Each structure stands twice: as structure tokens, then as C-alpha cells.
Ligand SMILES: Nc1ncnc2c1ncn2[C@@H]1O[C@H](COP(=O)(O)OP(=O)(O)OP(=O)(O)O)[C@@H](O)[C@H]1O
């Protein structure tokens with residue numbers, strides 16, 4: 335099924351809201367700039383705008399509440415002041431005559447409307463500059479003290495909800511009372527708040543822009559090390575694989591990245607140099623059989639030859655072809671093993687039986703060279719049968735080749751610390767100490783005389799080593815006092831790491 339079809343099916347199972355949210359997120363992600371610096375600048379600007387809007391909104395609400403409270407307190411104190419002034423006069427005529435004393439107390443209070451009128455409705459003091467329609471209000475009795483909770487709502491012409499209060503005030507010591515009406519048109523507050531909100535908007539916009547610009551500069555500066563590292567990395571070529579990034583100069587966050595990159599370079603350098611020397615060895619080892627083929631053929635073709643001579647040439651050529659074919663087959667195996675592409679069928683095998691089998695196969699060769707083969711010990715080994723036999727075959731092939739006439743090659747098996755250990759021991763000149771670390775290398779021959787030998791590809795022990803690595807085990811060689819021991823160690827099933835090869839289904843034998 336195609337990826338797109340799978341996506342559609344997966345989407346069909348999800349609720350519509352989730353799908354819409356997913357689409358919105360993808361759309362938003364497409365809108366984001368590719369540059370990390372630009373993204374960080376946007377993020378700085380966005381965060382600054384959000385914070386400024388939140389703080390500005392809070393301050394605007396707090397200011398609006400404070401202004402409203404102040405206005406309401408002023409309405410209450412206006413009533414108290416007017417009552418106080420009324421206590422100093424004894425008639426309505428005196429009120430009218432001293433009107434300025436009443437209007438003075440309303441001075442400086444924007445939007446304040448003050449009316450004093452007789453019980454019959456006759457106006458005594460009127461301060462209503464905008465000629466607002468005064469609504470009918472519930473009038474508080476003479477002995478009721480005005481307070482904020484007794485304020486009533488009214489709507490002036492501008493539609494801004496405002497507050498007002500009406501109360502009776504006693505004239506001096508008399509029984510007569512007049513009606514006091516105090517209203518405050520809150521329109522001025524709404525103008526003030528709009529102005530304030532505009533300031534907040536400008537502050538938010540310029541703050542967000544400044545934060546984005548600063549963020550851009552800071553991000554550019556912060557990402558300088560990343561650009562430097564990219565520059566260093568882009569200067570690395572196959573001829574400069576030894577170069578490393580300067581992790582010490584990198585900031586803490588990038589140090590791990592630089593370290594991982596350097597480790598990767600080290601691995602690449604190692605693989606690259608092994609590959610280079612492998613191809614050099616490969617060219618060298620292919621050259622010998624091919625120049626043998628060319629040389630022999632040219633010499634033979636230089637004159638007319640007898641049928642026997644042609645047959646001899648073809649036989650000799652066949653030997654070289656077989657050598658080339660063996661080399662190619664071995665190299666293919668090594669290449670597949672390098673990529674863990676060798677299919678393995680791990681089974682628990684009787685190591686003794688496997689050694690017996692390989693020994694039996696070499697009986698004729700051993701007899702021809704006058705070398706005996708002894709098999710001893712016992713162990714259970716978890717391995718792929720074909721690969722195990724191939725490894726032991728390569729070891730025994732070497733051992734028989736180097737064992738002196740009349741000697742015995744020993745194959746042994748034992749269990750050590752849970753691991754199955756197989757050894758092939760032979761006598762003879764042995765492997766020089768300086769050659770021991772290299773014998774498992776590709777195309778390596780400790781004995782230079784074998785380099786051009788048609789029987790040797792120099793890949794036998796390299797294949798053993800690959801087989802052991804596929805099993806998660808190891809191979810090692812030791813040679814001293816005329817005894818050469820090649821040892822294979824197969825780990826037990828419980829050991830961590832495990833085999834690297836591609837495994838087929840387990841079939842216990
Ligand atoms: N049992 C041994 N005794 C002495 N020398 C050994 C023994 N096994 C390996 N060597 C040395 O290690 C070298 C590498 O062995 P390896 O099996 O990889 O290659 P080879 O035997 O030369 O070629 P091939 O196995 O491909 O025919 C040999 O050339 C030999 O010099």
C-alpha cells in the first residue's frame with residue numbers, strides 16, 4: 335500500500351476536529367521560515383507581543399476599575415458636601431442666592447451633573463453643561479447616609495453606562511428638605527481608556543518588533559558557532575579525513591554534536607583507510623594470477639606447440655582460474671559478512687561431532703602429508719552449522735599445511751565460562767610474534783613465499799574472523815615453542831551483543 339493511501343486510511347480513523355487541528359498545524363509549519371534565526375526572531379517577537387498584550391490588558395482593566403471606584407466615591411462625597419452646605423441655610427431662597435457655593439464643589443470634576451430642587455420640583459441649583467436628560471431616580475430619605483452600594487445606573491446620550499444618586503437634604507434646622515441629584519457621565523472615562531488602549535497597542539507593536547530584531551541579532555550571534563562548525567565540516571574531504579571539529583570551542587549544547595560528528599569521522603576514516611588498503615591488496619592479488627595467465631599464454635603462443643604442451647598450458651591456466659574464482663567467492667562472502675547479510679541458522683550443535691566431521695573430510699589430505707589428526711574434548715556450541723564448519727575447515731587447512739611431517743594436529747572443544755571454545759593446534763615453525771596481530775587481516779600471509787602461491791588467497795583467517803564476528807564471538811591466534819594454536823570462542827546465548835548476521839528461524843538439534 336502506498337504511503338499516501340496509508341495516511342488517508344489512518345486519517346479516516348481520527349475525529350474530524352483532530353484532523354482539522356493536524357491540518358492547521360501542518361499549514362502553520364509550511365508558513366514558518368526555513369531559517370532557524372528567523373524562526374527564533376519570530377518566536378521572540380511573538381512571546382514579547384503576548385506578554386505585552388497580557389500586561390497591558392491587566393493594567394487597562396485595573397485602571398478602569400480604579401477610575402470607576404474614584405468616580406463613585408466622588409458621587410457619594412458630593413451628596414455629603416451638598417447636605418453640609420444645605421445645613422448652613424434655612425430657606426430655598428438662600429439656596430438659590432448662594433448657588434455658586436454649590437456649583438463650586440462640582441468644579442474640576444469632569445462630567446458631573448448637580449441638581450438641587452425643591453420638593454415641588456422647582457430647580458434651585460442646576461449644573462448640567464451638556465443638558466443631559468436627568469432620569470428619575472429613587473430618592474434617599476434625609477437620614478439615610480449615601481454610599482456606593484446605593485448608586486443607581488443611568489445612560490447619558492453617549493450610551494456609556496454611568497452612575498448617579500438622589501437624596502434629600504435638610505435645610506438648616508427646619509423641617510423642610512430639598513432634593514439633591516448628583517450624576518456622573520462616564521463618557522470621559524471611556525475616551526481616556528480608548529486613548530490608553532491605543533498607547534498599549536503601540537507599545538505592544540514596537541515592543542514585539544524590538545524583541546524580534548534583538549532576537550534576530552542574538553540568534554545570529556548564538557548560531558555563529560554552528561556556522562563555524564558547518565564551515566569546518568564542509569572543508570573535510572576524503573583527502574582530509576583526519577581533520578576534526580574543534581569541540582572544545584563549541585558551546586555546551588553543540589559539544590555533544592561535535593563529539594558525535596568527530597566519532598563518525600573517526601569511524602569513516604578507519605573504514606576508508608581499510609577500504610583503500612583492501613583495494614590496494616585486491617589489485618595486487620588479482621594481478622599475480624592474471625599476469626601468470628598472460629605470461630604463460632604469451633610464451634606458449636610465441637611458437638607452434640604440441641597438443642601436450644597446449645594441454646599443459648590449459649591445466650596451468652585452470653589452476654589460476656580456480657584461484658581467481660576462490661578469491662572472488664571469498665571476497666563476496668567477506669563483503670556480505672561486513673554488512674551482516676549472511677543468513678544464519680543458529681542451532682545448538684555438538685562441537686565434538688562437528689570437529690569429527692571436518693577431520694574426516696581432511697583424512698585423505700592429512701594422510702598424503704603424513705600428518706595425523708586428533709579430536710578431543712566436548713562442548714555444546716550455538717552456531718550456524720555451515721559457517722562453523724567453514725571456520726574449522728580454514729583453520730585445519732592451515733594447520734595441515736604448516737604441521738611438520740609425522741606430527742599430529744589436534745582439534746579440541748571445551749566449555750569455558752559458558753562459552754564454547756574450539757582450538758586447532760599444530761606444530762612447526764609457527765607464526766612470528768610480529769605477524770600474530772595481522773594474520774586475521776585480509777590478504778595477509780605471514781610467509782611471503784606464499785604470496786604468489788596458487789593455493790593461497792590470504793583470506794582464510796579473515797573469513798574465520800568474519801564468521802566469529804557474525805556469531806558475536808572472537809578468534810585469536812597464539813604461537814610459541816613450536817606450537818601454534820588458533821582459538822574460536824562462541825558466546826553462550828545469554829551474552830549481550832548477540833550475533834550480527836541475519837538469522838533464520840531457530841531449529842534446536
Ligand atoms: N596454523 C598455522 N601455522 C602457521 N602459520 C599459519 C597458520 N595459520 C595461518 N598461518 C599464517 O597466517 C597467514 C594467513 O592465513 P590465511 O589462512 O588467512 O591465508 P592463507 O592460508 O595464506 O591463504 P588461504 O587460506 O586463502 O588459502 C598464512 O599465510 C600463514 O602465514
Ligand SMILES: [Mg+2]
Pocket residue numbers: 728731732793794795
Ligand atoms: Mg588458509
